[in-house]
Amino acid sequence: MDPATQVAAKVGWARRRARLPGCADLVVSVLPPRLALTFDDGPDPTGTPAVLDALGTAPGTFFVLVDRTESQPGLVREIVDRGNRIGLHGDRHDRVDLVPAHLLAIRLRDAARRLEDVSGQEVRLFRPPYGRASWRTFLATRRAGLQLALWSHDPRDWEPGASDRIALCMVPGAIVLLHDGSLEQSGQVATTAACLARLLPDAVRRGLRPVSL
Numbered sequence: 001m002d003p004a005t006q007v008a009a010k011v012g013w014a015r016r017r018a019r020l021p022g023c024a025d026l027v028v029s030v031l032p033p034r035l036a037l038t039f040d041d042g043p044d045p046t047g048t049p050a051v052l053d054a055l056g057t058a059p060g061t062f063f064v065l066v067d068r069t070e071s072q073p074g075l076v077r078e079i080v081d082r083g084n085r086i087g088l089h090g091d092r093h094d095r096v097d098l099v100p101a102h103l104l105a106i107r108l109r110d111a112a113r114r115l116e117d118v119s120g121q122e123v124r125l126f127r128p129p130y131g132r133a134s135w136r137t138f139l140a141t142r143r144a145g146l147q148l149a150l151w152s153h154d155p156r157d158w159e160p161g162a163s164d165r166i167a168l169c170m171v172p173g174a175i176v177l178l179h180d181g182s183l184e185q186s187g188q189v190a191t192t193a194a195c196l197a198r199l200l201p202d203a204v205r206r207g208l209r210p211v212s213l
Contacts, residue, residue: 032172041181047189054196058210063089085212087125104140
């Protein structure tokens with residue numbers, strides 16, 4: 001399946017789910033020729049600066065972990081000061097799809113408040129760790145006043161050989177899942193940053209417009 005067809009298929013699936021009763025709205029695509037680059041699992045003292053440098057003036061969206069933001073407040077503010085959007089990836093990196101909705105909503109509200117205190121930016125988006133979402137997750141996200149943000153393209157940048165996969169994901173309308181923080185894969189974050197530095201200028205020349213969510 002070519003990249004454009006892949007985007008259309010995944011967006012159609014997500015929109016169908018978003019119309020089901022009780023389901024929070026999903027952010028799963030942007031309007032072409034926009035391209036949204038998103039980064040999970042930070043902030044990381046090595047990976048995040050490398051990704052920020054690779055983005056240059058192009059905006060991205062960073063889904064951060066609150067336990068890491070509170071130990072790296074200066075890095076979080078640098079993300080914001082350089083024109084990027086902050087989203088919530090959780091208070092810690094664990095699965096939330098089995099957590100009861102009322103308990104998860106409390107966790108999300110508290111995590112969003114803590115993240116706003118550090119970043120100085122309003123937090124509106126939540127991306128669950130591992131992308132694992134259930135009806136409980138949808139309901140809790142809505143109760144917490146947040147919107148669920150997933151992705152259309154996952155190049156698996158934590159695995160070797162990601163460069164070609166990242167290039168295939170740079171298509172109109174895509175939300176691309178990348179990483180600036182690492183779970184024992186710091187070398188792969190450096191590879192992601194190097195790929196972005198090489199691929200972004202070409203994407204812009206092809207008419208794509210990088211945006212934050």
